[in-house]
Amino acid sequence: xxxxxxxxxxxxxxxxxxxxxxxxxxxxxxxxxxxxxxxxxxxxxxxxxxxxxxxxxxxxxxxxxxxxxxxxxxxxxxxxxxxxxxxxxxxxxxxxxxxxxxxxxxxxxxxxxxxx
Amino acid sequence: xxxxxxxxxxxxxxxxxxxxxxxxxxxxxxxxxxxxxxxxxxxxxxxxxxxxxxxxxxxxxxxxxxxxxxxxxxxxxxxxxxxxxxxxxxxxxxxxxxxxxxxxxxxxxxxxxxxxxxxxxxxxxxxxxxxxxxxxxxxxxxxxxxxxxxxxxxxxxxxxxxxxxxxxxxxxxxxxxxxxxxxxxxxxxxxxxxxxxxxxxxxxxxxxxxxxxxxxxxxxxxxxxxxxxxxxxxxxxxxxxxxxxxxxxxxxxxxxxxxxxxxxxxxxxxxxxxxxxxxxxxxxxxxxxxxxxxxxxxxxxxxxxxxxxxxxxxxxxxxxxxxxxxxxxxxxxxxxxxxxxxxxxxxxxxxxxxx
Numbered sequence: 125x126x127x128x129x130x131x132x133x134x135x136x137x138x139x140x141x142x143x144x145x146x147x148x149x150x151x152x153x154x155x156x157x158x159x160x161x162x163x164x165x166x167x168x169x170x171x172x173x174x175x176x177x178x179x180x181x182x183x184x185x186x187x188x189x190x191x192x193x194x195x196x197x198x199x200x201x202x203x204x205x206x207x208x209x210x211x212x213x214x215x216x217x218x219x220x221x222x223x224x225x226x227x228x229x230x231x232x233x234x235x236x237x238x239x240x
Numbered sequence: 241x242x243x244x245x246x247x248x249x250x251x252x253x254x255x256x257x258x259x260x261x262x263x264x265x266x267x268x269x270x271x272x273x274x275x276x277x278x279x280x281x282x283x284x285x286x287x288x289x290x291x292x293x294x295x296x297x298x299x300x301x302x303x304x305x306x307x308x309x310x311x312x313x314x315x316x317x318x319x320x321x322x323x324x325x326x327x328x329x330x331x332x333x334x335x336x337x338x339x340x341x342x343x344x345x346x347x348x349x350x351x352x353x354x355x356x357x358x359x360x361x362x363x364x365x366x367x368x369x370x371x372x373x374x375x376x377x378x379x380x381x382x383x384x385x386x387x388x389x390x391x392x393x394x395x396x397x398x399x400x401x402x403x404x405x406x407x408x409x410x411x412x413x414x415x416x417x418x419x420x421x422x423x424x425x426x427x428x429x430x431x432x433x434x435x436x437x438x439x440x441x442x443x444x445x446x447x448x449x450x451x452x453x454x455x456x457x458x459x460x461x462x463x464x465x466x467x468x469x470x471x472x473x474x475x476x477x478x479x480x481x482x483x484x485x486x487x488x489x490x491x492x493x494x495x496x497x498x499x500x501x502x503x504x505x506x507x508x509x510x511x512x513x514x515x516x517x518x519x520x521x522x523x524x525x526x527x528x529x530x531x532x533x534x535x536x537x538x539x540x541x542x543x544x545x546x547x548x549x550x551x552x553x554x555x556x557x558x559x560x561x562x563x564x565x566x567x568x569x570x571x572x573x574x575x576x577x578x579x580x581x582x583x584x585x586x587x588x589x590x591x592x593x594x595x
Contacts, residue, residue: 169354173347173579210344214351217310221355224314225328228359 149204153194155215161228163192166218170211181207262332264567265320266560267313269349270341270369271394272300274309276316277557278324278331279564282379285324287550287557288316296429299422306344313352320556328360333572335563338366339584341394346580354578363572365563369554370395370586374406375565376558377520381545387514389505389533390586392521392554393418393437396462396501398508399586401594406586409508410460417497418523420464424493427475428486435553440490441526447491449484455496460507462500467493498529502536509542518545524552565593 157163167185175181181198196211198204222228263280275289292308294300321328336353339346357364374388388399388406396412415423418437425436430443454470456463471493478484484492505517517537519530530546537544551558566572569592 165355165358168358168575169351172354172576173350176343213307213310214348217313217348218351218355220314221352222359225317225356226359229329229361231361 148197148199149201150198151196151204151208153192153196153215155192155194155219157190157192157219157222158227160187160190162222162226163187163190165222165228166192166215169218170214179203179207183207183211262564262568263326263330264333264335264365264560264564265331266335266367266372266556266558266563267317267349267353268337268369268372268554268556268559269309269313269345270337270339271345271392271554272305272308273554274312274316274345274349275554275556276313276320277555277560278320278326279557279560280324282561282564284557285326286320286322287555288319288323289553289555290316291434293433296431297426298432299426302342302344305342306348309345309348313349316556317352317356328356328362331360331362333363333365333563333567334360335365335367335559335567336578337369337372337559337580338578339581340369341580341582343580343582346582350578350580354575363567364575364578365566365572366578367559367562367566368584368586368589369559370397370399370584371406371589371591372558372562373520374399374518374586375562376551376555377518377545377547379561380547380551381518383516383518383543383545385514386516386518386545387505387509387512388518388520389501389524390521391417391501391519391523391529393422393523395521396464397586398460398504400508400512400514401591402512404591404594406589406591408585408587409511410462410504413458413461413463414465415468417462417464417501418521420468420497421493421523423468424471424475424489427472428489430486435522437523437526440494441528443487444490444494444528446487447485447489449488449492450495451478451484451488451492453492453496455500457500457503460504462504464497467496494526494528498526498532501529502532505533506536506540509540515540515542516545517542520547520552522553525549569593 164187171185184195186193196207261281266277268275272292277287278285290312334353334357390397394416396416397408398410399406422436430439454466456466534544
């Protein structure tokens with residue numbers, strides 16, 4: 125951006141640069157489940173909610189065999205800690221739910237986005 | 241056709257084609273209560289609930305409330321299934337609170353709802369919390385088409401149904417009436433167990449001296465921040481000088497707040513030509529509010545409907561009931577639409593299940 129940056133804009137420009145490629149603080153998690161289906165279930169439950177409005181953290185989810193792989197990127201360590209802490213609470217909750225109310229039943233229909 | 245045996249083991253004769261009974265489980269956790277309810281065709285099979293109670297003088301904050309719900313939700317879920325004596329296979333859909341409410345607690349409960357929906361391969365229904373209150377009130381009381389006063393710690397709305405929407409006729413322009421009461425209870429350092437509002441109500445019964453407080457009705461709407469700041473500034477002094485007791489202040493506050501609610505409800509009734517009032521939401525438990533509303537209704541020849549604390553206060557069954565109506569009307573949602581939201585207007589929901 126070539127225009128003169130005012131005080132309040134400066135902060136915004138900084139963060140945009142972080143999110144677009146300059147080094148951010150990153151946590152990578154790998155959590156094993158009993159099956160890839162279980163890993164998918166947890167992923168589906170956790171990836172629906174958008175990040176809170178004031179959060180600049182970004183989560184990407186991936187299921188590899190029976191592993192749930194999550195990457196959390198934040199502009200700095202403070203925000204990373206916040207994002208990781210609340211994420212860990214939720215992944216723990218989802219995992220306990222699978223343990224106590226699973227295993228997943230045989231699906232009669234695919235849970236695709238354009239159904240239901 | 242022979243006799244048919246339904247899931248509940250009942251026998252039906254040749255000439256009766258029974259509709260399959262519809263069972264919905266509802267999960268609620270938008271504020272400090274975590275509740276899970278199971279409803280089968282209008283019958284409440286289970287409705288366990290746990291409340292996060294903070295020490296006197298403290299309100300509940302989203303992070304701590306979320307931790308409470310996370311720690312309790314699965315036990316409450318086990319309890320609901322056991323009390324209803326049903327298995328997951330018998331459930332037709334999972335209903336949960338989409339909003340409005342506090343984000344962290346809402347997400348915590350939604351995560352469990354989404355997980356069990358997938359584990360059990362059931363459709364999921366996202367419910368508006370306010371509509372849960374309204375539909376539970378209608379179910380329990382049998383009110384046909386009432387003017388609804390929905391009053392709780394988080395919401396204060398006067399609602400009337402018109403052409404497929406629950407229209408908000410009047411509402412608070414600042415805080416909810418329950419929030420005003422809760423914050424006043426904190427000033428007095430009243431216990432939050434079982435709820436600050438309950439303790440104000442009990443204390444108010446012993447009040448004798450009436451303190452005139454700012455009365456703030458603006459057309460169809462109400463405002464509470466003025467009355468709260470008035471008390472915040474003066475309560476300590478009034479109590480220390482012995483001019484008023486805590487009971488007197490509780491009594492005076494209730495009389496003023498409730499008169500404002502009765503006035504705005506009456507205005508909506510007159511506007512809609514309605515002869516029924518339904519009070520729902522946590523503040524709806526208050527017997528003095530019910531009494532004052534009852535007097536107004538009697539004067540107009542109208543009927544007052546109210547429920548007891550198991551359904552007034554946030555609970556899972558109300559979400560199940562609203563979910564049941566939505567499900568039977570054909571509404572479920574794809575997974576990516578099951579995000580939660582802190583703000584969710586009552587009049588944003590298409591009420592597909594009513595004429």
